[in-house]
Amino acid sequence: MISSRHIAARYPENVALLSTLNPRLPHLCSSLADVGNAQPLCTLPPDKLAKAIALSHWSTGLYFGATAWLLLTLWFLIRAGAPIARLAARFSPRPWLQGLIAAPLWLVIFSLLDLPAALLGHHVGLAFGISVESWPAWLADWSKSTLIFILVGTLVFSVLYALLRHAPRRWWLWLWIVTIPVEVFAVFVAPLVIDPLFNHFQPLAQTDPALVDQLERVAARGGLHIQPSRIFLMDASRKVTGPNAYVTGLGASKRIVVWDTTLREETPDEILFTYGHEQGHYVLHHVAKGIAFSVPVILFFYWLASLLLQSLVRTRGPRWHIDSQSSWSSLGVLIFLYVLLSFFSEPIANAMSRHIEHQADVYGQEVIHGLVPNPQAAAVDSFCADAQLWLDNPHPNRFVEFWTYSHPSTEQRAEFAAHYDPWLPGRHPKYFSKQP
Ligand SMILES: [Zn+2]
Numbered sequence: 001m002i003s004s005r006h007i008a009a010r011y012p013e014n015v016a017l018l019s020t021l022n023p024r025l026p027h028l029c030s031s032l033a034d035v036g037n038a039q040p041l042c043t044l045p046p047d048k049l050a051k052a053i054a055l056s057h058w059s060t061g062l063y064f065g066a067t068a069w070l071l072l073t074l075w076f077l078i079r080a081g082a083p084i085a086r087l088a089a090r091f092s093p094r095p096w097l098q099g100l101i102a103a104p105l106w107l108v109i110f111s112l113l114d115l116p117a118a119l120l121g122h123h124v125g126l127a128f129g130i131s132v133e134s135w136p137a138w139l140a141d142w143s144k145s146t147l148i149f150i151l152v153g154t155l156v157f158s159v160l161y162a163l164l165r166h167a168p169r170r171w172w173l174w175l176w177i178v179t180i181p182v183e184v185f186a187v188f189v190a191p192l193v194i195d196p197l198f199n200h201f202q203p204l205a206q207t208d209p210a211l212v213d214q215l216e217r218v219a220a221r222g223g224l225h226i227q228p229s230r231i232f233l234m235d236a237s238r239k240v241t242g243p244n245a246y247v248t249g250l251g252a253s254k255r256i257v258v259w260d261t262t263l264r265e266e267t268p269d270e271i272l273f274t275y276g277h278e279q280g281h282y283v284l285h286h287v288a289k290g291i292a293f294s295v296p297v298i299l300f301f302y303w304l305a306s307l308l309l310q311s312l313v314r315t316r317g318p319r320w321h322i323d324s325q326s327s328w329s330s331l332g333v334l335i336f337l338y339v340l341l342s343f344f345s346e347p348i349a350n351a352m353s354r355h356i357e358h359q360a361d362v363y364g365q366e367v368i369h370g371l372v373p374n375p376q377a378a379a380v381d382s383f384c385a386d387a388q389l390w391l392d393n394p395h396p397n398r399f400v401e402f403w404t405y406s407h408p409s410t411e412q413r414a415e416f417a418a419h420y421d422p423w424l425p426g427r428h429p430k431y432f433s434k435q436p
Contacts, residue, residue, distance in 0.1 A: 040394060040411055041380055041383075041384065041411065041414040041415060041418055042380075042383060042384035042387045042388075042394070042410055042411060042414055043394070044387070044388060044394060048388060048391060049394065051128060051391050052391040052392055052393045052394065053393050053395075054128075055124070055128045055130070055391050055393070056392075056393035056396060056400075058124045058128075059121075059124070060397070060400050060404075062117055062120060062121055062124070063404060065117065066114065066117035067339065067343050069113070069116075069117065070110075070113055070114060070339045071336065071339055071340060071343075073113050074110075074113070074332060074335060074336040074339060075336060077109065077332055078320050078332035078333055078336060079320050079321070079332075080109075080332060081320065081321075081322060081328070081329040081330060081331055081332040081333070082320065082321035082322065082329045084101075084102050084105055084106065084328070084329070084331070085098070085102055085327060085328040085329035085331075087101065087102075087105075088101035088102040088105075088328055089328075095161065095165060095328070096158060096161075096162060098328050099154070099157060099158045099161055099328060100154065100158070102328040102331055103153065103154040103157040103158065103328075103331065104150050104154050106157075106331050106332065106335055107149065107150040107153045107154065108150065110335055111146045111149065111150070115142075118142060122135075122138050125240075128391060129241060129391075130240060130241060130242065130390065130391065131239060131240055131241075132237075132238070132239065132240065132241060133238065133239040133240070137238075137239070141198055144197050144198065145198075148194065148197075157331065157334075159175070159178060160175060160334070161326060161328065163175055163178075164325055164326035165326045168325065168326060171306065172299075172302035172303050172305065172306040173299075173302075173303075175302055176298060176299045176302050179298055179302075180295060183291060183294065183298075184250065184291060187248075187249065187250045187287060187291060188249065188250045188251060188252075188253050189253070190248060190249065190253075191248045191249040191253050191255055191257075192249075192253050195248070199234050199235060199236065199238075199239075200234070200235045201232040201233070201234050201235075201257065202232065202233055203228060203229050203231065203232060203233070204228070204231045204232060204233045204258060205228040205229070205231070206233075207233055208233070208263065211263070211271070212228050212231060214268070214271075214272060215231060215272070215275050216228070217371055218272055218275055218276050218279060218367055218368060218371060219279060221367050221368075221370070221371060222276075222279055222283055222363075222367050224279065224282075224283055226256065226279070226282065230254070230255045230256060231255070231256050231258070232255055232256070232257045232258070233257075233258055233259075233260055233263075234257050234258070234259050234260065235260055236259035236260055236261050237259075237260050237261050237264065240259075240261065241261065241389060242261060242265075242386065242389040242390040243259055243261045243262035243264075243265045243266055243274070243385070243386060243389060244259045244261070244262065245257060245258045245259060245262055245274050245275065245277075245278050246278065246281075247278050247281040247282050247286065247287060248287070249287070250287055250288065250291075254282070254287065256275070256278045256279065256282060258271075258274070258275065258278075261389075262274060265385060265389055266382060266385060267378075267381065269368075269372040269373070269374075269377075269378040269381070270378055270381050270382035270385060272368050272371060272372055272378065273364050273365065273368055273372070273375070273378040273379050273382045274364075274382055275364075276363065276364035276365070276367040276368045277360045277361060277363070277364030278360070278364075279363070279364070279367060280359065280360035280361075280362070280363030280364050280367070280431075281356070281360050283363065283431075284356070284359055284360070284363065284431075286356045286359075286360065289356065290352065290353075290356070293352050294349070297345065297348055297349070301341050301345055304341065305334075305337050305338075305341055308337055309325050309330065309333060309334065309337060310325060312333050313325045313330055313333065317330075320332075320333075346403060346404065347402060347403045347404075349406075350402075350403070350404065350405060350406050353406040353407070354405065354406065354407060354408050357406070357407045357408060358408055358413075358416075361379070361408075361413055361416065361417065362420070362430050362431070363430075363431050364379065365378075365379050365417060365420055366422065366429045366430065366431050366432050367431075367432070369423060369429075369432070375421075376417055376418055376419075376420065376421060379413075379414075379417035379420075380414045380417050380418050383410045383413050383414045383417065384410070384414060386410070387410045392410055394410075394411065396409060422434075
């Protein structure tokens with residue numbers, strides 16, 4: 001499915017296993033939209049405003065339209081489950097070997113159903129100047145992410161159907177127990193194995209040692225020594241025009257990544273704020289907290305999936321020629337439920353994301369106190385510059401914001417930043433001592 005935020009940005013998310021299966025979700029951290037107040041802090045010139053509004057209509061339509069399209073087509077394709085299962089049974093009597101036919105076939109069908117929206121999304125990104133990635137390069141990325149999706153998905157469905165066969169009533173509980181270490185492992189290996197397949201990373205110290213020195217001052221102010229080898233520069237400018245930065249990985253793979261577009265588009269003070277925000281994610285253990293938050297959410301959605309699967313197979317199984325939920329003929333139902341429940345898990349994951357993004361904003365502003373002349377201005381300017389470059393709609397629909405925004409709106413962030421000075425008399429910083 002398509003991110004409603006950055007049509008052009010496609011990175012694995014680490015909120016839930018459901019999300020790790022979806023290669024087209026936005027990353028932990030990306031730039032944002034703003035909301036109009038009486039006197040908005042970030043204003044766009046008229047031509048950009050018109051483009052920003054049109055782009056938001058496109059991305060919203062694509063996100064909800066693609067979800068509706070997938071649900072509708074999958075619902076009608078559920079009947080294909082029985083012939084696909086019969087085809088798989090011709091190759092082997094063993095169910096786990098049958099899965100190596102049925103699961104990739106279904107995942108190819110799913111990827112092809114999703115392809116028109118993905119193509120349209122890239123076309124829109126190019127048309128609005130958000131993306132600069134050529135079609136051949138985009139197709140190469142799409143092929144790689146689809147191949148990973150099919151490989152990981154086949155593995156997941158093999159485990160899932162083994163559990164369905166051996167624990168038909170409690171499979172969802174066992175799957176949840178298996179999911180947690182897998183999710184931790186996926187977050188650990190993603191920056192080492194997956195991310196380098198799509199972008200080039202190099203230690204920032206190799207290209208901009210002076211900036212690393214500046215960033216180390218921010219790290220030291222936070223009582224932290226982030227090894228320069230853990231701060232990476234990503235060559236995002238080959239694909240997109242807007243700036244971004246993010247924290248990813250876990251333990252030995254944990255790192256801060258700054259896009260080269262950020263260095264090109266932001267002033268030194270804005271870069272220090274952006275970096276301070278990312279350091280906030282790092283210091284406040286937001287990756288680990290995101291995983292911890294997802295643990296009960298995943299359990300709930302697996303339990304709900306088990307109830308829905310059982311009910312659909314009981315009531316509609318005869319019509320669809322599905323004899324039992326553990327038969328490979330039910331795979332279409334499971335993929336339909338995956339799309340449906342991923343859609344409904346989105347606002348839950350985004351509410352958590354907005355919460356930790358706000359914490360990182362607070363930290364980012366506090367940590368650059370004393371290092372830049374005006375932390376409030378640095379934060380506000382950084383948000384407004386991002387809004388211009390990403391063509392954020394200043395007046396997003398409230399429902400769309402609630403459902404799809406992984407960050408508070410730019411206007412909310414800028415409003416908060418403009419008025420947040422915890423060093424004023426009677427106020428107190430949240431993460432730092434008021435004494436120098
Ligand atoms: Zn962030």
